[in-house]
Amino acid sequence: xxxxxxxxxxxxxxxxxxxxxxxxxxxxxxxxxxxxxxxxxxxxxxxxxxxxxxxxxxxxxxxxxxxxxxxxxxxxxxxxxxxxxxxxxxxxxxxxxxxxxxxxxxxxxxxxxxxxxxxxxxxxxxxxxxxxxxxxxxxxxxxxxxxxxxxxxxxxxxxxxxxxxxxxxxxxxxxxxxxxxxxxxxxxxxxxxxxxxxxxxxxxxxxxxxxxxxxxxxxxxxxxxxxxxxxxxxxxxxxxxxxxxxxxxxxxxxxxxxxxxxxxxxxxxxxxxxxxxxxxxxxxxxxxxxxxxxxxxxxxxxxxxxxxxxxxxxxxxx
Numbered sequence: 001x002x003x004x005x006x007x008x009x010x011x012x013x014x015x016x017x018x019x020x021x022x023x024x025x026x027x028x029x030x031x032x033x034x035x036x037x038x039x040x041x042x043x044x045x046x047x048x049x050x051x052x053x054x055x056x057x058x059x060x061x062x063x064x065x066x067x068x069x070x071x072x073x074x075x076x077x078x079x080x081x082x083x084x085x086x087x088x089x090x091x092x093x094x095x096x097x098x099x100x101x102x103x104x105x106x107x108x109x110x111x112x113x114x115x116x117x118x119x120x121x122x123x124x125x126x127x128x129x130x131x132x133x134x135x136x137x138x139x140x141x142x143x144x145x146x147x148x149x150x151x152x153x154x155x156x157x158x159x160x161x162x163x164x165x166x167x168x169x170x171x172x173x174x175x176x177x178x179x180x181x182x183x184x185x186x187x188x189x190x191x192x193x194x195x196x197x198x199x200x201x202x203x204x205x206x207x208x209x210x211x212x213x214x215x216x217x218x219x220x221x222x223x224x225x226x227x228x229x230x231x232x233x234x235x236x237x238x239x240x241x242x243x244x245x246x247x248x249x250x251x252x253x254x255x256x257x258x259x260x261x262x263x264x265x266x267x268x269x270x271x272x273x274x275x276x277x278x279x280x281x282x283x284x285x286x287x288x289x290x291x292x293x294x295x296x297x298x299x300x301x302x303x304x305x306x307x308x309x310x311x312x313x314x315x316x317x318x
Contacts, residue, residue, distance in 0.1 A: 032216040047103035052110035064146035085116040087160035094167030132225020137187040144192035170202025182245035198251040207235035255283035257291040
């Protein structure tokens with residue numbers, strides 16, 4: 001019940017409160033750290049205590065960096081042998097770069113476990129005003145290479161590994177897929193080569209965040225890191241900078257109530273401009289329940305089932 005209340009508050013905060021503030025106070029309003037901390041406190045759900053994923057064979061908190069940080073770990077869940085597809089879905093959670101944890105996505109990935117996909121949940125170090133997205137990208141690259149190098153002993157098929165991410169996690173997942181094919185990407189996996197990348201309500205044009213007039217400087221420093229004024233540096237961490245390098249098949253989802261829907265539309269347009277094939281689903285809905293990453297947090301909604309079913313089909317086809 002508490003988890004459902006948090007999700008409701010997330011929708012209220014992201015879809016209702018912020019637009020109302022803009023209407024009432026005008027375009028000069030700047031989101032600051034205290035306001036966003038309140039929003040995140042309400043919106044970040046806690047891990048389910050009785051997730052369907054818990055009923056599957058699993059190995060938890062595997063370190064992917066020797067003598068690393070407690071956050072540099074991953075979980076593996078194995079599909080039942082009766083319908084196992086010998087394919088892997090690697091999930092990178094969101095949380096605006098400063099919140100969230102891998103366990104929060106256990107219910108979401110249970111959908112794909114049931115369909116026969118093995119699952120890897122990646123944890124990474126969060127931004128804290130000292131660390132920034134570069135550290136998160138390094139963690140993801142290390143995790144993906146660890147999974148690939150140790151695939152045989154872990155019982156995973158490295159030839160059919162998909163990577164997915166929601167919101168900030170979509171940024172990290174797409175950037176990793178781009179780097180797997182392009183040595184010029186500054187932070188990249190060396191061994192991992194995805195069979196496909198699936199992003200839900202992603203943050204795409206990261207380089208533009210530093211110049212966003214809607215964000216106060218204290219907020220930018222909190223979620224972007226101490227180099228938030230260095231636009232050239234932020235561009236090197238942005239998936240948009242390297243979208244032309246992407247070779248893996250691409251799936252994109254968003255919805256009309258996604259408060260960063262424009263990011264997914266921008267990715268769609270860029271792919272069309274460069275002739276990059278992709279699968280795109282944009283859920284139209286007047287319901288406030290169907291909002292940002294609804295397919296991750298509200299699994300029972302018909303719209304969420306449509307998105308996740310399309311993800312299953314996408315992976316089966318690739």
